[in-house]
Amino acid sequence: MIDFPEIKRLTEEEFARFAKLIYEESGIYLKETKLTLLSNRLRKRLYALHLDSFSEYYDYIQKLPDKKKEIEALIDVVSTNETYFFRNERQFDALMKHCFPDLAEKKKNERRLRIWSAGCSSGEEPYTIAICVLESMNLFKEWSVEIIATDIAPSVLEFAQKGIYSGRRIEKVPPDLLKKYFTNDPNHPELYAIKDEVKKLVTFKYLNLFKNPYPNQLDIIFCRNVMIYFDKEHQKKLIAGFYASLLKTGYLFIGHSETLHAISDDFSYVKILDSPVYVPKGK
Template identity: 40%
Template sequence: MKLSIRDFKQLAELIHVNYGIYLKEEKIPLVEGRLRQVLVDQQFESYAEYIDYLKTEKTGHAIQTLINKITTNHTFFMRETDHFNFFREEVLPELLQSKQDKDLRIWSAGCSSGEEPYTLAMIIDEVLGEQKKYWDARILATDLSQQVLESALQGVYSKDKVDSLPPNWRLKYFSKLSSDEYSLTESLRQEVIFRKFNLMEEVFPFRKKFDVIFCRNVMIYFDMETKKKLVEKFYDITNQDGYLFIGHSESVNRSESKYHYIRPAVYRKL
């Protein structure tokens, strides 16, 4: 089965309208390759038939499978390390001093398999130390893909991934399951709340605003208008003096956004 340009455009439109992900025609081979087995397993005779099914299927399972196949969930602990260093050395001490209510609100948007929010949780645990019991410092971590969220909840990672972390973190926050697998401690896993969430929701349903939002290497999938609207929504739910971290390959249009540029891929609501 070949994915025609006509069928690709229908599929791309369906994904863009519902999830903001913008697929160019050059992605046809990639999409075709990732979906071929889905069509075989579910006995569809054409991509057109599959697309019709996506539009009418009511449980949401088919569209979730599509999103799991289309999105790339490549991440690792301490990715873009300078962000975590800045968070530890500048952002977190400032927040700990200014937050009189001891309510620290951090959102990892597009958390993939959990390495980013768990890295933040380890930093917070280390910096707060004995004072942690006085703080509400759990992290909200969201993603479109139920598949990666289930993996993140398990908190099990390969030796290669864990080896990139400082030795004291490996000892304190992980237990060895086998020669090639490590599990995060239950106490650290409880510091992160995982939820399925679509960033294309018109209104973000959060009761309180966030002090820090990490949304890194997510907007690379969006067109300019979608990025602009998303950044506006992020701004609206960021606390005054709060931060937005994006990927180093991404940017915020400084002439259009109310955020202030702080350093590469870091913005602040002032």
């Protein structure tokens, strides 16, 4: 546990200034009830920069000739990155038992599969998708398979690229798949490193969903547990962007607590093996 020096409480006024900046830069919408959370997360930057107050930090950012790097660091500490392998595992059943066979048939001439994990955090989601692809290799022999994994937080992308996991993050990986796709160093029995055959299917990169262009010609988009951090205006922009990026045969997976209701009419809701999946309409 790191001990932070005494820093005064974040005032409501300071909260409002930071919340506005964060919203404008990332779409992340923080309600007033998040004051303590924001205060705790910002402390890390204050500590790293040896600053004594939140106002000083705000002014420091404003005075920087190039704010980009510090804004990135600010969003990095503010973003919530909770994730684990095989999160909502039924969605991966739907992926393997329905979406993959369907796309393997529909794209058998083209032999190209492009999947985007948008808001991939520390890599557990795109690597789970990659494991599912490898488990379905009978369908995709000699195909070009790309999994593009993006996030706004540089530190989680760095973690993802290392590909070393432990504890809760890997708890839901079935034992046979853990054995097959991870290596376990006997000197560090708690650590599991993702194997190269999984790693090489995934490309990680920085992408701010509201500032950078989206990958296109996609077969599948996973954007789970990301939309919940945005307000309706940003959710609408996000889903319109996904619609444009998906091929007409594509699939969109969102989180279990998320919905497209009152956000977009461009998708049909289908229940596949007990999992909500969205498919683009009228492309």
